[in-house]
Amino acid sequence: MMLRLGIVVGLSVAAMATAQIWLAHSRYAIAHEATLARHHMEDMQADINRLGLELASLSRPERLRELAKDRLGMAPPLPGQVWRP
């Protein structure tokens, strides 16, 4: 009787210890994933900022004027050419 009780208690302790170890590892893994996700989110936000800046840099009026003039052969409208802006 005592032996059976001892075996049950022993197995329970072993199971709980195993679960505790598994939980600890899970916590590490989840914490790691959460950290990675947060860094990923921060990187994405940084990319958005960087792309916004790149867009602003590429579409700056001075550059567009140069491209229109040099690459597309466009010229500013002559006086009086623009009637319906």
Next chain:
Amino acid sequence: MSASKEVYVRRRLEVVVGLLAIGFAILVIRAIDLQWYQSPQLRDRAEKQRQRQFAIAAPRGTIKDAKGRVLAESIEVPSISAIADEVPENRFPDLATALNMDLHRIQRKLKSQHGFTWLARQIDPARAKRVMDLHIPGVRQEMEWRRYQPLGPETGHLLGFVGVDGHGLEGLEYSLDRQLVGRQGRELVLRDARGHTLPGGVWLQKPEPGAPVKLYVDATIQSLAYAALVEGVKQQHAKSGSIVVMRPQDGAVLAMANWPSYNPNSFRKFKPSEWRNRAVTDMLEPGSALKPFTIAAALESGHWKTSSRVFCENGRFRVANYVIHDDHPEQWLNLTGILAKSSNIGAAKLATDIGPKALHHMLSLVGIGHRTGIDLSGESPGMLLPSERWGPVETATIAFGQGVAVTPLQLATAFCILANGGIHVEPKLVQGASTRPPERVMPQYIADTVRSMLKDAASPDGTGALAVPAGYRVAGKTGTAQMPDRHGGYAKGKYTAVFAGMVPADHPRLVIVVTVDQPEKSIYGGVVSAPIFRNVASAVLPYLGVAPKEQSSPSLWRSIAVADHPSDTSSAPTGTVPSLFGKSLRQARSMLASRDYQLHVHGSGWVAKQSPSPFSKLPEGGAVEVWLND
């Protein structure tokens, strides 16, 4: 077992039990010591090992233009730091090569210090990667926020720049720093014995990015204004120039630029003297561009009417011991003529008549001598001496813009009053910022009358003819002023050329002020600054959707005739050409016939243009050419 051996075994057992008891007692005492007496300190140490606080820098707020385009943005860039004691000396050369730095500088930095030190801040990611790939002990990479302004020199003076500590040092970045700067966050992170992050970290203070700022400035207009200014200043081989473009209805500053400019993304490469926004910090004598306000003061005094005429002394007039000259000697001019011909003598006589107090009052009302209140640091109030200190000479010279100083922004704000029918609006850069409510500072009829006169000043016969873009009418005034020298006098041969005006003249959508310092090819505002005004106006008006008006519209020209006061034309002195604007062909023929002048006609309808200009001298039998429009 013999008795003696039994005693021996018992003694040994007693010794072992005693030792065990002592050992257990020591353990109990140590446990009590650790758990009881040393508990608080040990708990603190454990927590410190388990917990770690991280400071998280927050980015500055974005600055955008009126159409939401990015003018300034913060992005994270790497910086390289080191724990000086931990970096092996034999790796110094590798570090210097990867960082593209002088080896002696690296040695000095790492040998003279202990602990943390910055090696290179805010560098490009490729260079940082090269350094980190070397895996040098003690060398670390940190991420910092860096400010970028995509328009570079075009917005350099306006926006200013940000230091490595993330605080604004010049321009709007400085004056709006409190709003733009983000709040640093602090996070408490739990770690295990191996240093891995555990769940359950808490924010002690969440990082808060700086508030975004939206300006009234339009990137396209800013770029056009800057390009036109650069071209104009270079053409004239001038030293520098400034331009301010405002929307008069609400005081919105659409563009503000100076040349030479600097690139705020690499501001350290430029001298501090090049950083200042001269459109708000530097004073200049406005010269004749101040005359519209002298005319306004004269009209407000009630002593003078638009039809009043002033004898302009054939270009030479003595006030006390000072002689005033006109570039174009004239005899009789009405108030419109004083502006159109830019007569210093006419303006001086008006000011002398109304007195210093009345002129000072008007100049003060339009903002001369007061800061405009714009969101920029270092703004100059200009210079307007108290009227008690004005003698006859000062009264006369201030009337044509000498002995008084304004900033380009002040002058633009004052011209907005004329464009707004006498209502002063505070210039503003930042949308949503509180400003003083609009205030009437001049009766509407005076503002409208002066604006109407300014149209003539920018007519084909006025000094500002080169400011007029095709299809539009401009109301504006040229100014040419000698630059002051260090000794309180005027520097010989150094001039500032000014043009200030509004366009379209009848319903102004833009007020533009252009100043050019020390031009070499010409010194006159009408030749140097007016073309810059025209280039900006002709590009910006279509962009704003303002269609050019046909100059053939009879209603347009008839309105000019009203402003020109027909009574003047009938009273034009003998030997001078009367004004024929707005007259029918029959009326024009009749008026010229009475003076024995010939008439050459182009087109049909009403007189839209004439040559020679009204009030010009013409001998009997001379020919007057007129262009008529249906």
